[in-house]
Amino acid sequence: MTDTPHPAVALNGLTKRYGGRTAVDRLTMHVPVGVVAGFVGPNGAGKTTAMSMLLGLIRPSAGTAEVLGEPISRPGAYLRRVGALVEGPGFYPALTGAANLRVLATIGGHDPARIPTVLAEVGLAARGDDRYGRYSLGMKQRLGIAATLLGDPELVILDEPTNGLDPAGMAEMRQIIAAIAAQGRTILVSSHLLGEVEQVCDWLIIINRGTLAYQGPTAQFAARAGARLVALAADHAEAARLADLLTTAGHTVDRAGDEVAVDLDGRDAPSLGAHVNRFAHDRGIVLAGLREQRPSLEDQVLALIGGAG
Numbered sequence: 001m002t003d004t005p006h007p008a009v010a011l012n013g014l015t016k017r018y019g020g021r022t023a024v025d026r027l028t029m030h031v032p033v034g035v036v037a038g039f040v041g042p043n044g045a046g047k048t049t050a051m052s053m054l055l056g057l058i059r060p061s062a063g064t065a066e067v068l069g070e071p072i073s074r075p076g077a078y079l080r081r082v083g084a085l086v087e088g089p090g091f092y093p094a095l096t097g098a099a100n101l102r103v104l105a106t107i108g109g110h111d112p113a114r115i116p117t118v119l120a121e122v123g124l125a126a127r128g129d130d131r132y133g134r135y136s137l138g139m140k141q142r143l144g145i146a147a148t149l150l151g152d153p154e155l156v157i158l159d160e161p162t163n164g165l166d167p168a169g170m171a172e173m174r175q176i177i178a179a180i181a182a183q184g185r186t187i188l189v190s191s192h193l194l195g196e197v198e199q200v201c202d203w204l205i206i207i208n209r210g211t212l213a214y215q216g217p218t219a220q221f222a223a224r225a226g227a228r229l230v231a232l233a234a235d236h237a238e239a240a241r242l243a244d245l246l247t248t249a250g251h252t253v254d255r256a257g258d259e260v261a262v263d264l265d266g267r268d269a270p271s272l273g274a275h276v277n278r279f280a281h282d283r284g285i286v287l288a289g290l291r292e293q294r295p296s297l298e299d300q301v302l303a304l305i306g307g308a309g
């Protein structure tokens, strides 16, 4: 799958207008194969509209897009390789979770033998025989994800799967998304909670009012938006010495007390951290700690989109 020459999803000027309102505005973006991509934007940014176009549920006003290398004008060519949860799934409250999945497997032409596997993938192995109506919201969401996995898809598209969940439910959802991705699937997951996607996504697409604000690796976004590495020295004198040496070596530093903040300058925090640690050690400076410091993703995005939305 990693040899696939095309991205899992590619949009080229994709546009959807409703009367005078443009919900998705000349959106050009892509999702590389194998990533967990976070599709982030405030409510009304156009996430659901864009995802619905990718699934052939609504027709674009202009522009093109491809999913798994096939144009969205022919969804029949790729939908069997895609699992999606966009509108809340229609489950029967009186049926068990497993029975609901049997119904969907029959409708979708999927092998019912996969049901125990997909229940286990979302942590519902022990609850498959409970009625759906008795499930908590988190369990309902997880059953929805299990349903997307019935066809063993290459690409999974999830619209706001953490909506309405409490922090524990959100953490569970993150674990499930990571586990699904670890099996080699590409994931596109939307959220209006940036901190949420940042923890699970390695690729970030940010939209606002239907237009692209950022796309790229999550780590690069963090580095670009003012992230720094903070080294804690034994005392002020050691910190001052480290700051001088790092400055001479070409780094941009800022010292406060026994802390030295080093700009990432486009590097990722782990590699700069290792470098600073070695640099200090080689010069006889013992570091008491090293941490990454950065504005919250929310603040970074607000800066990017000028506080709009």
Ligand SMILES: Nc1ncnc2c1ncn2[C@@H]1O[C@H](COP(=O)(O)OP(=O)(O)OP(=O)(O)O)[C@@H](O)[C@H]1O
Pocket (backbone or CB within 6 Å): 018, 021, 022, 023, 024, 041, 042, 043, 044, 045, 046, 047, 048, 049, 050, 192
């Ligand atoms: N069928 C429709 N008719 C008219 N306007 C619509 C329709 N569907 C969506 N819109 C408008 O398009 C814009 C984008 O909506 P969309 O649901 O795609 O945003 P979103 O980012 O998914 O937000 P949310 O998280 O609130 O669902 C909104 O202004 C919405 O009111």
